[in-house]
Amino acid sequence: xxxxxxxxxxxxxxxxxxxxxxxxxxxxxxxxxxARREEQLEELAEELRALGASARAEPLDVTSPEAVREVFAxxxxxxxxxxxxxxxxxxxxxxxxxDRAARTxxxxxxxxxxxxxxxxxxxxxxxxxxxxxxxxxxxxxxRGLPGxxxxxxxxxxxxxxxxxxxxxxxxxxxxLVDIQPGFVRTPMTAPNRFPxxxxxxxxxxxxxxxxxLEAGRSVVRYPRRLAWPLRLLAGGLPRSVWRRLLQGxxxxxxxxxx
Numbered sequence: 001x002x003x004x005x006x007x008x009x010x011x012x013x014x015x016x017x018x019x020x021x022x023x024x025x026x027x028x029x030x031x032x033x034x035a036r037r038e039e040q041l042e043e044l045a046e047e048l049r050a051l052g053a054s055a056r057a058e059p060l061d062v063t064s065p066e067a068v069r070e071v072f073a074x075x076x077x078x079x080x081x082x083x084x085x086x087x088x089x090x091x092x093x094x095x096x097x098x099d100r101a102a103r104t105x106x107x108x109x110x111x112x113x114x115x116x117x118x119x120x121x122x123x124x125x126x127x128x129x130x131x132x133x134x135x136x137x138x139x140x141x142x143r144g145l146p147g148x149x150x151x152x153x154x155x156x157x158x159x160x161x162x163x164x165x166x167x168x169x170x171x172x173x174x175x176l177v178d179i180q181p182g183f184v185r186t187p188m189t190a191p192n193r194f195p196x197x198x199x200x201x202x203x204x205x206x207x208x209x210x211x212x213l214e215a216g217r218s219v220v221r222y223p224r225r226l227a228w229p230l231r232l233l234a235g236g237l238p239r240s241v242w243r244r245l246l247q248g249x250x251x252x253x254x255x256x257x258x
Contacts, residue, residue, distance in 0.1 A: 004083040011087035013040035015186035019206035025053035034060040062114030082131035084122030104150040111154035130173035
């Protein structure tokens with residue numbers, strides 16, 4: 001099991017990204033917390049420093065490749081990174097565009113293009129001295145779910161991207177890790193108005209994430225009670241059967257109309 005000395009985490013201002021920063025700091029890592037919301041980042045950095053950790057805030061919009069390059073340059077100036085986690089992401093209900101196509105483009109800018117930009121900056125940053133680059137994808141990338149078409153597509157795409165890059169980087173001193181959480185209790189899932197099976201507390205999810213990163217696993221899926229049935233059953237079902245199951249579930253979840 002490795003332990004990390006210096007970690008850069010995007011999407012750190014709230015939710016799972018924030019909890020991962022707290023977990024890394026508790027295990028002795030210096031933490032560079034990145035996100036768009038500067039006030040929340042500063043609060044996190046102050047909280048971690050008050051607990052004796054080394055931490056600083058770096059405001060960052062991952063959809064700007066220039067901003068990503070600048071933040072990585074500053075982060076590496078006083079010593080190499082050995083962990084980069086691409087954790088920035090948005091859900092469809094948090095995107096403000098009025099039409100589906102515009103919402104999808106905005107979501108993909110963050111969840112796919114922003115994640116790829118962060119991954120590749122991370123690979124370049126750790127390539128000389130060795131290290132780990134992780135990305136928060138999701139079990140939602142396993143199959144298409146109604147109400148989350150763009151989100152599922154973005155997570156399936158980034159998982160596939162990581163899978164290909166793992167092969168391309170084989171033999172190089174970079175460990176790429178695809179982290180696939182299920183439902184986690186965060187501000188992103190709070191607006192959901194449907195059952196969320198095996199909903200996890202964010203602190204437990206953060207521990208599972210960091211444990212998997214330290215173990216050097218190529219894929220980290222949790223919780224197992226959701227991950228394995230989803231992969232073994234839903235993953236192998238014909239699309240026509242999957243559609244019928246979801247259509248039946250949606251009808252059952254809709255209240256009777258007068």
